[in-house]
Amino acid sequence: MQFIELLQSIMPMVLFYSAPLIFTALGGVFSERSGVVNIGLEGLMVMGAFSSIVFNLTFAETFGSLTPWLALLVGAIVAGVFSIMHAVAAVTFHANQVVSGVAINMMAVGLGIFLIHDWYGKGQTDSITQPFYTRSIPILSDIPIIGEMFFSGSYYTSYIAIIFAILSWFVIYKTSFGLRLRSVGEHPMAADTNGISVTRIRYIAVILSGLLAGLGGATYALTISLSFGGSTISGQGFMALAAVIFGKWHPLGAMGAAIFFGFAQALSVAGRNLPFLANVPNVYLVIAPYVLTILALAGFIGRAEAPKANGEPYIKGSR
Amino acid sequence: MFSSRLFNILIPVISVVMGLIVGAIIMLSFGYNPIEGYVALWNGAFGNMYFLGETIRQSTPLILTGLSIAFAFRSGLFNIGAEGQVFIGWVAAVWVGINFDLPLVIHVPLAILIASLAGGFWGFIPGLLKATRGVHEVIVTIMMNYIALHVTNYMIRNVLSENGDTSERIKETASLRSDGLTELFGYSQVHWGFIIALILALFMWFLLEKTTIGYELRAVGYNKHAAHYSGMSVKRNIMMAMIIAGAFAGVAGAMEGLGTFGYMYTHASYTNLGFDGIAVALLGANTAIGSVLAAILFGALKVGALRMPPLAGVPTELVDIVIAVIIFFVASSYIIRWVLLRFKKGER
Numbered sequence: 169m170q171f172i173e174l175l176q177s178i179m180p181m182v183l184f185y186s187a188p189l190i191f192t193a194l195g196g197v198f199s200e201r202s203g204v205v206n207i208g209l210e211g212l213m214v215m216g217a218f219s220s221i222v223f224n225l226t227f228a229e230t231f232g233s234l235t236p237w238l239a240l241l242v243g244a245i246v247a248g249v250f251s252i253m254h255a256v257a258a259v260t261f262h263a264n265q266v267v268s269g270v271a272i273n274m275m276a277v278g279l280g281i282f283l284i285h286d287w288y289g290k291g292q293t294d295s296i297t298q299p300f301y302t303r304s305i306p307i308l309s310d311i312p313i314i315g316e317m318f319f320s321g322s323y324y325t326s327y328i329a330i331i332f333a334i335l336s337w338f339v340i341y342k343t344s345f346g347l348r349l350r351s352v353g354e355h356p357m358a359a360d361t362n363g364i365s366v367t368r369i370r371y372i373a374v375i376l377s378g379l380l381a382g383l384g385g386a387t388y389a390l391t392i393s394l395s396f397g398g399s400t401i402s403g404q405g406f407m408a409l410a411a412v413i414f415g416k417w418h419p420l421g422a423m424g425a426a427i428f429f430g431f432a433q434a435l436s437v438a439g440r441n442l443p444f445l446a447n448v449p450n451v452y453l454v455i456a457p458y459v460l461t462i463l464a465l466a467g468f469i470g471r472a473e474a475p476k477a478n479g480e481p482y483i484k485g486s487r
Numbered sequence: 488m489f490s491s492r493l494f495n496i497l498i499p500v501i502s503v504v505m506g507l508i509v510g511a512i513i514m515l516s517f518g519y520n521p522i523e524g525y526v527a528l529w530n531g532a533f534g535n536m537y538f539l540g541e542t543i544r545q546s547t548p549l550i551l552t553g554l555s556i557a558f559a560f561r562s563g564l565f566n567i568g569a570e571g572q573v574f575i576g577w578v579a580a581v582w583v584g585i586n587f588d589l590p591l592v593i594h595v596p597l598a599i600l601i602a603s604l605a606g607g608f609w610g611f612i613p614g615l616l617k618a619t620r621g622v623h624e625v626i627v628t629i630m631m632n633y634i635a636l637h638v639t640n641y642m643i644r645n646v647l648s649e650n651g652d653t654s655e656r657i658k659e660t661a662s663l664r665s666d667g668l669t670e671l672f673g674y675s676q677v678h679w680g681f682i683i684a685l686i687l688a689l690f691m692w693f694l695l696e697k698t699t700i701g702y703e704l705r706a707v708g709y710n711k712h713a714a715h716y717s718g719m720s721v722k723r724n725i726m727m728a729m730i731i732a733g734a735f736a737g738v739a740g741a742m743e744g745l746g747t748f749g750y751m752y753t754h755a756s757y758t759n760l761g762f763d764g765i766a767v768a769l770l771g772a773n774t775a776i777g778s779v780l781a782a783i784l785f786g787a788l789k790v791g792a793l794r795m796p797p798l799a800g801v802p803t804e805l806v807d808i809v810i811a812v813i814i815f816f817v818a819s820s821y822i823i824r825w826v827l828l829r830f831k832k833g834e835r
Contacts, residue, residue, distance in 0.1 A: 204776050205625075207567075207625070213608065220530070240821055253815075257815060257818060257819050260822075261818075261819035261821050261822045262819075262821045263815075263818040263819040263820075263821065264565070264818050266565055266625055267765065267769060267814060267817075267818040268815065268818050268819070270762060270765050270766075271565075271811045271812075271814040271815040271818060272811075273762070274762065274766075274807055274810060274811035274814070275807075275808060275811035275812070275815070277804075277807060278804045278806075278807030278808040278810075278811055279804075279808055280807075281802070281804040281807075282513075282802045282804035282807075282808060284518055284802065284807055285802035286802060311825070394607055399755055402755065402756040402757075403756065406629050406632075409626070409629065410626070410629070410630060413626055418689060448643065449645075450641075451637055451638065451640075451641040454637045455633065455634045455637050455638065457632040458631075458633045458634050459630075459634065461626070461630050462612075462616070462622075462630050462631075465620075465622045465623075465626060465627060466616050466622055467622075469621055474623070
């Protein structure tokens with residue numbers, strides 16, 4: 169029974185840590201499936217976190233308890249608009265996609281902190297007054313064992329993230345848009361010959377990744393950090409990128425990987441209270457997600473194949 | 488017609504100008520005076536010996552991370568892992584600095600050598616995985632960065648100190664600082680590492696352009712298949728390129744450990760030396776001399792930025808935006824090329 173108690177105590181925390189990663193990783197899946205590498209996920213999360221916190225601070229009194237939901241939406245939209253920059257560079261200007269992603273990351277942090285300095289006169293905002301609160305889902309949380317494990321003391325955003333993952337799976341594998349998206353990422357020339365606009369699909373995919381990463385950043389800001397500063401988002405975007413690869417570019421796989429990373433993170437925080445982990449130095453739990461990702465890539469945990477045309481700008485007429 | 492050599496010089500120059508123009512527009516639109524802002528920036532970077540010393544100090548590790556990324560680029564690899572290699576080199580140099588008792592002429596080179604080996608090892612792992620299992624080096628190096636961050640933090644707390652957030656100070660014999668130099672540059676943090684960085688830049692130029700090893704590395708970077716066909720070992724060259732790239736970044740870490748700080752402290756996140764190194768390498772067109780010039784530019788921007796808030800009221804982060812815009816334009820050189828050629832056609 170001890171194991172179940174452990175899961176009961178740790179599961180809400182796992183869901184809480186993994187939600188931002190799930191959203192962002194789904195964004196990564198869309199972008200990379202269309203053949204655009206998106207190292208800029210980190211910067212897009214920064215934009216999402218920044219704009220949701222600013223919105224929340226400014227409009228908390230106007231919208232009351234509706235504020236965090238609207239802030240979530242604003243975070244997604246701002247990051248979506250910001251991601252157009254990556255799309256323009258990577259798709260239209262044939263830029264090196266990794267480099268453009270690095271520029272996005274630098275730009276997002278620079279711009280975010282610059283504006284915070286300009287608007288608030290300091291490098292870190294105050295804490296927001298209208299964050300998300302943990303809730304128990306009615307009825308479902310009354311189920312014995314599972315109810316307490318999965319449906320009580322979590323944020324609604326965690327469940328939305330999981331629903332989004334299922335939706336993304338449906339879109340990518342069961343709709344004609346998804347088929348086009350995948351074909352553009354595997355063999356853009358063949359797709360182009362069949363009358364699919366590579367440019368259009370890639371723009372849509374990159375903007376989708378911006379929206380989702382913004383949602384991820386906003387979720388992180390509104391549930392975990394509750395304020396914005398230079399170090400609010402430090403590495404979650406790269407972690408999400410790892411989840412994309414660990415999940416083999418599949419939305420449900422990415423979700424699974426994100427939950428696993430959340431689990432590792434929850435263990436590294438709660439590990440000290442668990443008898444069988446008390447003697448394990450924390451550092452092993454902290455680096456576990458990264459080491460496992462490398463092992464997964466090296467083919468020790470099943471081979472991870474990237475979409476064929478990932479990272480290649482598509483230049484019409486060239487072979 | 489534009490020659491490719493002219494393009495190689497024009498593109499970075501245009502990108503820098505565009506970056507500064509965007510910076511000026513941002514300052515204007517937020518009600519700051521861009522002239523005041525840039526004057527403060529200039530004086531903060533070169534205004535007197537102290538600021539000049541700081542600019543040199545800031546440029547030193549940037550030259551080395553720039554070389555690291557440029558070197559890997561020339562061999563067809565993208566070393567995003569300089570960030571982690573800096574951490575590992577830093578911790579290794581500080582470890583040697585604390586734990587050995589040696590005369591200066593041996594202690595300093597030994598510490599730098601160990602740092603380069605440690606950084607080289609950190610580059611070897613992604614190189615090995617790339618060469619033997621075909622794993623993309625970008626993702627592995629990103630992961631290695633995080634592992635380095637957490638492992639070095641752990642080492643500082645448990646090996647280099649007793650649960651503290653900073654290591655002990657290195658012995659005087661391992662320090663790159665000297666009283667004469669410090670005094671000359673108005674008691675800034677400048678150290679002799681600058682000379683080491685310049686020597687290594689020369690070394691990289693020589694290795695790439697004048698030796699068989701460099702020729703093979705570049706050949707693999709241009710076209711793996713052709714290199715393989717002409718009997719070069721692609722795998723060996725990939726591993727070697729990553730080891731050397733890692734070693735450069737490791738020495739950058741040693742500069743921080745033996746020069747600027749003289750100890751190491753736990754980091755909550757990256758030093759950004761590695762990511763800025765990407766900007767340096769790109770702007771420097773992946774050449775040794777270009778990296779040196781670009782590193783001095785970015786070093787000056789970063790140090791000068793610190794004088795912008797007190798003198799012109801402009802937040803320092805403006806410079807990060809300027810640097811991001813510069814990289815953005817260099818990365819999109821295709822469009823600059825296109826516009827220039829259009830322009831040229833119009834003239835006729």
